[in-house]
Amino acid sequence: MKKLLPAYPGFTRRALTFTIDDANLKYDKIFIDIVRPYGIRGTFNLCADRMDREDGFYREFYNGFGIANHTNNHPYAIADNDRSEFVNEPAGNQPVDTDLFYLSPRGEGYYMKHTQRGWREWADDERYMDCVTSCQSRLERIFGRETVNGFVWPYCEQNNAKIKAFIKSLGFGSVRKTGDLLDTTDFALPDDRMAWSYNAHNTNLMEVMEKYDSAPDNGSLRFFAFGVHSWDFERDGDWEKLAAFAKKYGNRPTDYWYATVDEIFAYADAVKELKLTDKTLENPTELTLYVELDGVKTVIPPKTLLPI
């Protein structure tokens, strides 16, 4: 039997992507203007309630990138083990107390609580589910039903079994819990798609990418994603760093496969479907696949049985 090694398009085993949250139009624009000329792609995780322009504007603005659901209103879900008391008065100038929920100006089912970073908003289970589904409907209306196949928890994965089950029931192909592995996995593809994390953020982007770039080829498909907000680059004065990153690592299609998060996961799934025998290699999937067969670069079109 011949030896089969998977590759991404371009016959590389390194994918490169980003995962950028929150639909911040001003800074997403600067981000896109930097990465797009270098062919770098990734996924924007959008809060539809922050998108106050017409649908067509966003289709054009995010064209060529992936889209995922980051909820409307960006709330925390109330954790199963949260024993905070509910106080029946509007949040305002109360003294700092991290164990009290006050009423949110957003209305019924929303609460405010002090955190280390100031006031934050929580939604009860019913409202939280609304935040997910209302965001999903708007994003699907804008970008098409099949396009919005990922979910990204606001803040991070919440300890709420009912909400976790609800998100699972919606059939997302991937769910990001939070981020920044830095990188403890040797850049393996995430083994749990329902709780995956990105590898680097703006402040250590170059450092982690250099590690990725110099990691020896181990014959398996690898994954590098950086996050997590376009405004992080503004806050930390890192736009030039992003530009240097794009210049150094962009436009190298035989070294990196530039794809959205969904595309990378879908490709990795498709590669697992390849069927190799002594005489044939079959690609039963809808994707064109790239492999090395005894070191020979081979392209297998969708739904094809290749004599070897």
Ligand SMILES: [Zn+2]
């Ligand atoms: Zn967010």
